[in-house]
Amino acid sequence: MSKVIHMNLRVDPTQYIPQIRDIPGYDYLHLVRQPKYVVNLPLLNKKVHYYSEIFSPKKYVEKHNVSLIHAHHGQLGLLLQPFKEETNLPLVTSFRGRDATLANQPVGYVDGMNRLFEQGERFFPVCQHLAHRINLWGCPADKIRVLYGGVDLNLFPYRSPNLQGTQNIFSIGRLVEKKGHHILMQAFEKIKAKFPKATLTIIGGGELEGYIHSLATQLNLGTSFRLLNRVPKSQIPELMGQADIFCAPSLTASNGDIEGIPNTIKEAMATGIPVLSTNHAGIPEIITNDQDGILVRENDVDHLAQALEFMLLNRNKWENYAVSARQKVEKNFDQNKQLLLQANYYDELLGGL
Numbered sequence: 001m002s003k004v005i006h007m008n009l010r011v012d013p014t015q016y017i018p019q020i021r022d023i024p025g026y027d028y029l030h031l032v033r034q035p036k037y038v039v040n041l042p043l044l045n046k047k048v049h050y051y052s053e054i055f056s057p058k059k060y061v062e063k064h065n066v067s068l069i070h071a072h073h074g075q076l077g078l079l080l081q082p083f084k085e086e087t088n089l090p091l092v093t094s095f096r097g098r099d100a101t102l103a104n105q106p107v108g109y110v111d112g113m114n115r116l117f118e119q120g121e122r123f124f125p126v127c128q129h130l131a132h133r134i135n136l137w138g139c140p141a142d143k144i145r146v147l148y149g150g151v152d153l154n155l156f157p158y159r160s161p162n163l164q165g166t167q168n169i170f171s172i173g174r175l176v177e178k179k180g181h182h183i184l185m186q187a188f189e190k191i192k193a194k195f196p197k198a199t200l201t202i203i204g205g206g207e208l209e210g211y212i213h214s215l216a217t218q219l220n221l222g223t224s225f226r227l228l229n230r231v232p233k234s235q236i237p238e239l240m241g242q243a244d245i246f247c248a249p250s251l252t253a254s255n256g257d258i259e260g261i262p263n264t265i266k267e268a269m270a271t272g273i274p275v276l277s278t279n280h281a282g283i284p285e286i287i288t289n290d291q292d293g294i295l296v297r298e299n300d301v302d303h304l305a306q307a308l309e310f311m312l313l314n315r316n317k318w319e320n321y322a323v324s325a326r327q328k329v330e331k332n333f334d335q336n337k338q339l340l341l342q343a344n345y346y347d348e349l350l351g352g353l
Contacts (some may be wrong), residue, residue: 074099127282
């Protein structure tokens with residue numbers, strides 16, 4: 001069985017663990033830069049190693065009989081270039097969002113990326129939008145393989161949408177600008193008087209937590225709004241069961257940061273919750289407007305408010321949206337299928353060397 005060195009940003013449940021530990025036919029070693037990046041100790045095992053403690057990449061590769069290196073973020077691809085040069089192993093790099101932009105990147109990032117595009121063997125953007133962006137940067141098209149992140153459908157079983165009663169709007173994601181929670185809150189305020197029973201719940205934590213609380217007060221959202229911080233990922237499916245509508249108002253941040261396709265959209269669609277999102281980055285690759293859900297212009301409070309009102313007034317459309325969305329996820333975003341595709345991409349690469 002071939003063995004792959006994987007390097008991701010952190011050891012935690014959000015860092016695409018199945019794409020490291022569950023690739024059919026492939027064993028793994030899981031590298032992180034330093035011990036401080038291990039934020040979930042139960043995920044540790046004897047295959048997790050620290051890059052900072054590898055003094056001879058060549059000896060390390062020989063000892064562990066490694067065939068391939070996979071960096072799960074653009075900056076990690078740059079970091080692993082010297083490792084690749086010393087070991088002469090093929091290098092695969094995934095792109096997930098910000099790493100395909102100049103948002104908060106160091107001086108010389110594009111030059112470094114162009115060297116990576118020249119020297120690396122394969123590049124796995126998580127959507128066609130990012131594939132196009134890195135191709136424009138200089139990545140050869142024949143080195144690009146789109147690899148969508150998958151959803152464990154066993155954790156998110158389908159249930160028919162709630163067609164009467166509550167009007168609970170949910171959004172899940174880190175409290176950062178590109179998630180667009182502030183736009184959703186302003187849009188919700190515009191419709192609140194017309195739908196006095198409607199509620200808005202945002203689940204997430206992050207640098208904008210103080211701002212979100214302040215904005216809720218400023219908009220006078222009162223008890224119709226709640227922010228749930230530090231919710232364990234294991235509780236997300238249960239909380240999603242309370243949602244009538246899921247909203248992901250993603251947008252391009254002021255520093256240029258973007259999404260790929262948020263996993264929360266896939267999870268909501270799998271679960272059967274009608275989804276409202278934006279024409280941002282890779283999101284139109286999973287949602288076709290008025291077929292799998294509703295799409296609006298990003299960073300547009302009025303357009304989002306109109307869409308929220310439309311969704312709440314047209315519950316008769318929810319079942320069709322939900323069924324179509326589940327089918328879309330099963331076809332293109334099933335975790336088992338995506339892991340098998342990842343293995344096939346590895347096979348293609350290693351078989352050609």
